[in-house]
Amino acid sequence: MISEQQLKNYGEQGFLVIENFADEAQCDELRARAEELVQEFDPAEVVSIFSTHEQNRLTDEYFLTSGDKIRFFFEENAFNADGTLKYEKEKSINKIGHALHDLDPVFERFSRSQKVKELAAAIGLEDSLLLQSMYIFKQPNIGGEVTCHQDSTFLYTEPIDIVGLWFALEDATVENGCLWAIPGGHRNGLKSRWVRASEGRMKFEIFDAEPWDEEQLVPVEVAKGSLILLHGLLPHRSFENRSARSRHAYTLHLIGAGVEYPEDNWLQRGATLPLKGF
Numbered sequence: 001m002i003s004e005q006q007l008k009n010y011g012e013q014g015f016l017v018i019e020n021f022a023d024e025a026q027c028d029e030l031r032a033r034a035e036e037l038v039q040e041f042d043p044a045e046v047v048s049i050f051s052t053h054e055q056n057r058l059t060d061e062y063f064l065t066s067g068d069k070i071r072f073f074f075e076e077n078a079f080n081a082d083g084t085l086k087y088e089k090e091k092s093i094n095k096i097g098h099a100l101h102d103l104d105p106v107f108e109r110f111s112r113s114q115k116v117k118e119l120a121a122a123i124g125l126e127d128s129l130l131l132q133s134m135y136i137f138k139q140p141n142i143g144g145e146v147t148c149h150q151d152s153t154f155l156y157t158e159p160i161d162i163v164g165l166w167f168a169l170e171d172a173t174v175e176n177g178c179l180w181a182i183p184g185g186h187r188n189g190l191k192s193r194w195v196r197a198s199e200g201r202m203k204f205e206i207f208d209a210e211p212w213d214e215e216q217l218v219p220v221e222v223a224k225g226s227l228i229l230l231h232g233l234l235p236h237r238s239f240e241n242r243s244a245r246s247r248h249a250y251t252l253h254l255i256g257a258g259v260e261y262p263e264d265n266w267l268q269r270g271a272t273l274p275l276k277g278f
């Protein structure tokens, strides 16, 4: 599945590109399914959030209770000042999250496929739990940036044992907003944690206030079907997509089976949908 050398590179760099992990048909199946989900989604309930004076609280709540649901999040630049969408619904959604891998049969089949399971085993996560999934659209023209971060800031475990699997469902280039990463940056510890504070609010707990040295970022351009493995402590980001091409990706986060998963992480599961492994 992956060679000794690749494992070594992953350990040193904190990320690893595995080309041709998914074939054309698998990528297209996930894309078609995401398109269907968007078709079925009625934006009225979410758009209504933008027309209330409680906008911030409701937006936060919609996000913070999405760990065990399939929910739809719009691009920040999707709306006109009057709350209407600038582009059609299909071209306005930033991502779908965060339990596609448990609630949608097509995403579940892919996420728990033999190949993904073997990959997890190859990096020592054979007994891992599938914590989070996202379908990220990075829409043409309005695809928003994701600022530099470590995934462990948002999905913290003790000990830190999390890996992100980022599947390119289309070619990802500098032009359409590919990932960028700081090679080896996972060896410098965790900078912050995003924790639940009182009254449903979130706050950052800062361990190291030094800003990222973004000069060290390198672009990780990949072809459709590639998988990028991301260590939970790896600083990475993506820039805006101002091109006319989308940049669809599917991501899955795995955590070690024996880790402690804190109750003050944003992502929580209700009793009806406990975390599962492969």
Ligand SMILES: O=C(O)CCC(=O)C(=O)O
Binding pocket: 136, 138, 146, 151, 177, 178, 179, 236, 237, 238, 249, 251
């Ligand atoms: O796909 C992207 O543009 C960024 C995704 C990412 O960094 C994340 O979800 O942690």
